[in-house]
Every structure is written in structure tokens, then in C-alpha cells.
Amino acid sequence: ATSRIGVTGLAVMGANLARNIARRGVPTAVHNRTTAKTTEFMAAYGEEGPFTPAESLEDFVASLETPRRIIVMVKAGRPVDAVIEELTPLLDEGDIIIDAGNSHFPDTVRRTEECAANGLRFMGIGVSGGEEGALLGPSIMPGGDPSAYAEVEEILTSIAAVVDGTPCCTHVGPGGAGHYVKMVHNGIEYADIQLIAEAYDLLTHVGGLDAPAIAKIFEEWNTGDLESFLIEITAKVLAKTDEKTGGPLVDVIVDQAEQKGTGTWTAVDALGLGVPLTGITEAVFARGLSALRDERRAASTTLAGPTPGDGPDGLVDDIRQALYASKVVAYAQGFAQMRAASKANDWDLDLGAMATIWRGGCIIRAQFLNRIRDAYAEHPDLDNLLMVPYFTQAVADAQDAWRRVVVTATQQGVAIPAFASSLSYYDGYRRERGPANLIQGLRDFFGAHTYRRTDAEGSFHTRWGQDGAEVRTDG
Ligand code: 6PG
Known part of the structure; x- marks a missing residue:
């Protein structure tokens, strides 16, 4: 086990993230479901840094130091779940799966729970900047368990864009927070x-x-x-x-x-x-x-x-x-x-x-x-x-x-x-008083939905269709 981090999914965004990481001297394992992509990747960029290519997910996982850090860069939706399902039996307690795609945050919340049930740490990280950003310095919005972030912070902040000496990467919050942002x-x-x-x-x-x-x-x-x-x-x-x-x-x-x-x-x-x-x-x-x-x-x-x-x-x-x-x-x-x-x-x-x-x-x-x-x-x-x-x-x-x-x-x-x-x-x-008073009046008229008054506490209803009298409805 020699690689500090792995990237599975070598379409342009995944490939560029892997290159960005390895160019900083970080030993990086690379894998793609279709092996031809991995071969092409190594032929084109293999010289750029310390890559370890793997044909199978088993070899990919075996090449990573523990706790394993695995960036998944596949199409958002079902493909992310499929990769997690395949990875799960190969991983050990405390290993970290990082979804760096544009996943919908409720999916990230669910995956975090599913992974936790299997003893794994899951992170959903937002990565922005397109292909060029991924390669030269993206803005990174990592969400998930702080202990998992601590394991990848150094790598993520080192590959992010920098403005006035500050990296464009910080822990956003737990669970789905990164993908939300x-x-x-x-x-x-x-x-x-x-x-x-x-x-x-x-x-x-x-x-x-x-x-x-x-x-x-x-x-x-x-x-x-x-x-x-x-x-x-x-x-x-x-x-x-x-x-x-x-x-x-x-x-x-x-x-x-x-x-x-x-x-x-x-x-x-x-x-x-x-x-x-x-x-x-x-x-x-x-x-x-x-x-x-x-x-x-x-x-x-x-x-x-x-x-x-x-x-x-x-x-x-x-x-x-x-x-x-x-x-x-x-x-x-x-x-x-x-x-x-x-x-x-x-x-x-x-x-x-x-x-x-x-x-x-x-x-x-x-x-x-x-x-x-x-x-x-x-x-x-x-x-x-x-x-x-x-x-x-x-x-x-x-x-x-x-x-x-x-x-x-x-x-x-x-x-x-x-x-x-x-x-x-x-x-x-910028209006202190808008026209929603009328909306409330109408709601009360047709559905007895009640309204509050500016000059008294409580909820009120006017018996519009009966005697026209106002009654207090909250006791
Ligand atoms: C980024 C972008 C990227 C997004 C494109 C296209 O931050 O690098 O937001 O993630 O995929 O902007 O989005 P649409 O196809 O929905 O316009």
C-alpha cells in the first residue's frame, strides 16, 4: 500500500483532479471502470506524478494506505451508489469515501448514513471551476465528518485555488453541507x-x-x-x-x-x-x-x-x-x-x-x-x-x-x-408594511384561516358569512 489517495472515475474532472494531486508529489492511485480509460490516462499523464494505476477495484483499494482515502468522480445519481456498493466490502472501518461530483445533497445525507452503518466515513465535497479549475486549482467545498476532513485537509487545501495566500477550501459542515453549498x-x-x-x-x-x-x-x-x-x-x-x-x-x-x-x-x-x-x-x-x-x-x-x-x-x-x-x-x-x-x-x-x-x-x-x-x-x-x-x-x-x-x-x-x-x-x-394583510383577510373569508391583528395578541376570525362579528380563535 503506497498511495496516499485514490481517484476512481477518470473522465475529464476525475482525471484532472488526480493530476492536480499527483503533480504536488502525492502518491495517487487511479482507477476507472473501463480499463482502457486508465491505460489512456497513464499514457497521456503518467509522467506527471507518482501514479499507481489499477485495473480492478480490488487492486486499487489494496494500493492505498489506511485509512483509505478514495475520491469518487462519477456521474451524479445512481453511478455514485453503484461505486459505493462495490467499494464497501473491500474497505475497512474508518476508511473514507469522498464524492466529489455534483450530487444532490439529500443523496449525500443518505450516503453518509449508509456508509456510517458500514463503519465507513463519507464526505460530499463540492468542486467548482470546471475542467481547468480541477487541474489548476478549484474552489473546494468539503462536507462531512470533521475527523474525515482532517485526514484529507492537507491534500485538498494544497490542490485548491489560492487568493491572497488563503486556499479556496474549508470544511463547510457535516453531512450534506458541502454539496448544499x-x-x-x-x-x-x-x-x-x-x-x-x-x-x-x-x-x-x-x-x-x-x-x-x-x-x-x-x-x-x-x-x-x-x-x-x-x-x-x-x-x-x-x-x-x-x-x-x-x-x-x-x-x-x-x-x-x-x-x-x-x-x-x-x-x-x-x-x-x-x-x-x-x-x-x-x-x-x-x-x-x-x-x-x-x-x-x-x-x-x-x-x-x-x-x-x-x-x-x-x-x-x-x-x-x-x-x-x-x-x-x-x-x-x-x-x-x-x-x-x-x-x-x-x-x-x-x-x-x-x-x-x-x-x-x-x-x-x-x-x-x-x-x-x-x-x-x-x-x-x-x-x-x-x-x-x-x-x-x-x-x-x-x-x-x-x-x-x-x-x-x-x-x-x-x-x-x-x-x-x-x-x-x-x-x-424595504417595505415596513406590505399588502399581505389583504391576503390574510381573504384567507379568513373563504376558509376561516384566521389572522393576527396589529393592535392585539392572538388569532382572530371574522364571521364573514354570518353576523360579521370578530372572534378570538386561540383560547
Ligand atoms: C462549476 C459548475 C459546474 C456545472 C456547470 C454546468 O462549478 O464548475 O457549476 O459544476 O456543472 O456550470 O451546469 P449546467 O449544465 O446546469 O448549466
């Missing part, structure tokens, strides 16, 4: 991408700009508050010329967004928790609407819209500000969701630490996360990011532009679900 990361990624797409749509259809001109705008935006990986690559994607047509590549890409489910999980979880998560949820819905391409084509010649007009002066900078304010809202919502989940599951999530490990390596890495980290450093029990002075001011400064953009888009018939819903959330959140 990765799920919310992906949800925020959906919101960020949707907001960028809405800005692009407005710059195209109201601003009258072509893709190369918009690329320059995003490049410029990437030097300010919006500086982030996604804004940076937006400029690159928009600037790309298509080899076939000689025009912008984006102009020939089909406008149907695909998805693998993590955004939907985030939205569904928020609904269950009762957390208003409008930005991410609208982003998921927008992908769903984009998929209805045939229906949209028919509707485009049937359903009426406004007559297009010219964009107002200052449109480009207004859009920048609307994008920033909406982004602040999307993050405020995502962090509020993590806070609610942390309370519901007793995870004791350190939200400032989550912002810290997202500063590098992951898809949503951005300057802006430093501000979120600072906010939680000062106010660890913060209910909502909008309430810290930096973000309060940022949104106050942007709100006039944000409102103009929503008005312009609405007048000109451009769909901006994430911009508009973020603004509505903001306007709803």
Missing part, C-alpha cells in the same frame, strides 16, 4: 449568467449594438465593481468570430439553454424553506422558456409587442448599474438561503468563509466576494446582505438607473425576468 453556488451561477444575458439582450435590442461592440463594453465593465470571471469570459465569447460565417459566433449559437439540474434543486429547496429566491428561480425559468424554441418561433409572429424605439441616453451605464444591483440581490438571496438551511439542518455554516472560498477557482469567482466576506466578518448573524452599509449604499446609488432599465425594457418589450424580479424583491423587502 455547491448547489447554491451553482444557483448563483445561474442568476449571474441570466443577468449577463439580459444585459446583452438589452444592449442588442434597445442599444442597437452588435456582439463585438458589446464585447468591448463587458471588457470595460470587468475593470470595475462587476469584475469577475463570468464578465471576463462574456467579453471573450462575444468577441469570438465564427470561422464558418465570418460573423460573431454567438449569432449562430442556438438560443436554447441546457441545464443539468443544480439550479432547479436550488430553487426547489428555497421553495421548501420559504426563502424568497427570485433571481435564481427566474434564471431557471428563463432557461425553461428558452427551451421552447418551436413555440417561441410560432408566437413571434402571432403575439403583439410594442413598436421598438431608440434607447434612452446613458443606456449602457444604466444597464451596468442595473446588473450590479440585481447581482447584489441575487447574492443576498442565495446567502439568505444558506443561512436558513444552516439553521434548519444545524450546520452552523460560516457564510463569510463560504464567500472566502468562492473568491478563486470557481465559476462565480469575483472581486465582489471580498465585500461579502467583510460583511460577515463584521456581522456574523446578518439576516440579509442588503443591510450592511456597503451594499445598502451600492443599491441606493444604482436604484435610479435600475428602475430606468426596467421601465425601458418593459416599454420596448424585452424580457428581463431577473432584473425586474430583483427590483421587486428589493422594493418588497
Whole structure:
């Protein structure tokens, strides 16, 4: 037994993680269900570090020092269970199985229990940064038993991205916490991408700009508050010329967004928790609407819209500000969701630490996360990011532009679900008294669901259909 860690599943993400580990001199066992993949891997990268390839799972397990540390990097869902089932009889008490895929956190909770029943320690770790991140330094969100994390901490922190000397990896919490945080990361990624797409749509259809001109705008935006990986690559994607047509590549890409489910999980979880998560949820819905391409084509010649007009002066900078304010809202919502989940599951999530490990390596890495980290450093029990002075001011400064953009888009018939819903959330959140008093009145009318009064304790019902008198219903 000579390897300190093993990786099974050598598709691109698994292969790159294994290479990242071995390149740091850590003896690494590699295995794949189909041996040809392992052979190819060794032929291509065998020289990069101290690898021990194994053809069978038995040999793979035998080549690991104890407690064994095994990273499983296979497709989320059933394949993860299949690998755990095969591994279990080969392992000893205290060995550690690490699922580094995009697993749904309830599965991670279940697997943790199943493994514990067999004397094994299970970890669900979120890994973000795509193929390049896995190889050169991802953001890592490890969840699971702290004793298991202690056994892999050194390796994980050594392969993670580093920002200002701090690795983008920290123990997130027990059980499903790591995969939960990765799920919310992906949800925020959906919101960020949707907001960028809405800005692009407005710059195209109201601003009258072509893709190369918009690329320059995003490049410029990437030097300010919006500086982030996604804004940076937006400029690159928009600037790309298509080899076939000689025009912008984006102009020939089909406008149907695909998805693998993590955004939907985030939205569904928020609904269950009762957390208003409008930005991410609208982003998921927008992908769903984009998929209805045939229906949209028919509707485009049937359903009426406004007559297009010219964009107002200052449109480009207004859009920048609307994008920033909406982004602040999307993050405020995502962090509020993590806070609610942390309370519901007793995870004791350190939200400032989550912002810290997202500063590098992951898809949503951005300057802006430093501000979120600072906010939680000062106010660890913060209910909502909008309430810290930096973000309060940022949104106050942007709100006039944000409102103009929503008005312009609405007048000109451009769909901006994430911009508009973020603004509505903001306007709803800053109201001391909203209109839900009427909702309660209606519920009481049709179903005797009762209401509370602003001027008295207790629950009340009005006998709407009888004498119209109010009765107290709680004793
Ligand atoms: C990451 C990404 C990654 C995810 C892609 C695609 O953090 O590296 O989140 O995990 O798979 O972003 O997601 P969709 O196919 O759902 O857009």
C-alpha cells in the first residue's frame, strides 16, 4: 500500500483532479471502470506524478494506505451508489469515501448514513471551476465528518485555488453541507449568467449594438465593481468570430439553454424553506422558456409587442448599474438561503468563509466576494446582505438607473425576468408594511384561516358569512 489517495472515475474532472494531486508529489492511485480509460490516462499523464494505476477495484483499494482515502468522480445519481456498493466490502472501518461530483445533497445525507452503518466515513465535497479549475486549482467545498476532513485537509487545501495566500477550501459542515453549498453556488451561477444575458439582450435590442461592440463594453465593465470571471469570459465569447460565417459566433449559437439540474434543486429547496429566491428561480425559468424554441418561433409572429424605439441616453451605464444591483440581490438571496438551511439542518455554516472560498477557482469567482466576506466578518448573524452599509449604499446609488432599465425594457418589450424580479424583491423587502394583510383577510373569508391583528395578541376570525362579528380563535 503506497498511495496516499485514490481517484476512481477518470473522465475529464476525475482525471484532472488526480493530476492536480499527483503533480504536488502525492502518491495517487487511479482507477476507472473501463480499463482502457486508465491505460489512456497513464499514457497521456503518467509522467506527471507518482501514479499507481489499477485495473480492478480490488487492486486499487489494496494500493492505498489506511485509512483509505478514495475520491469518487462519477456521474451524479445512481453511478455514485453503484461505486459505493462495490467499494464497501473491500474497505475497512474508518476508511473514507469522498464524492466529489455534483450530487444532490439529500443523496449525500443518505450516503453518509449508509456508509456510517458500514463503519465507513463519507464526505460530499463540492468542486467548482470546471475542467481547468480541477487541474489548476478549484474552489473546494468539503462536507462531512470533521475527523474525515482532517485526514484529507492537507491534500485538498494544497490542490485548491489560492487568493491572497488563503486556499479556496474549508470544511463547510457535516453531512450534506458541502454539496448544499455547491448547489447554491451553482444557483448563483445561474442568476449571474441570466443577468449577463439580459444585459446583452438589452444592449442588442434597445442599444442597437452588435456582439463585438458589446464585447468591448463587458471588457470595460470587468475593470470595475462587476469584475469577475463570468464578465471576463462574456467579453471573450462575444468577441469570438465564427470561422464558418465570418460573423460573431454567438449569432449562430442556438438560443436554447441546457441545464443539468443544480439550479432547479436550488430553487426547489428555497421553495421548501420559504426563502424568497427570485433571481435564481427566474434564471431557471428563463432557461425553461428558452427551451421552447418551436413555440417561441410560432408566437413571434402571432403575439403583439410594442413598436421598438431608440434607447434612452446613458443606456449602457444604466444597464451596468442595473446588473450590479440585481447581482447584489441575487447574492443576498442565495446567502439568505444558506443561512436558513444552516439553521434548519444545524450546520452552523460560516457564510463569510463560504464567500472566502468562492473568491478563486470557481465559476462565480469575483472581486465582489471580498465585500461579502467583510460583511460577515463584521456581522456574523446578518439576516440579509442588503443591510450592511456597503451594499445598502451600492443599491441606493444604482436604484435610479435600475428602475430606468426596467421601465425601458418593459416599454420596448424585452424580457428581463431577473432584473425586474430583483427590483421587486428589493422594493418588497424595504417595505415596513406590505399588502399581505389583504391576503390574510381573504384567507379568513373563504376558509376561516384566521389572522393576527396589529393592535392585539392572538388569532382572530371574522364571521364573514354570518353576523360579521370578530372572534378570538386561540383560547
Ligand atoms: C462549476 C459548475 C459546474 C456545472 C456547470 C454546468 O462549478 O464548475 O457549476 O459544476 O456543472 O456550470 O451546469 P449546467 O449544465 O446546469 O448549466
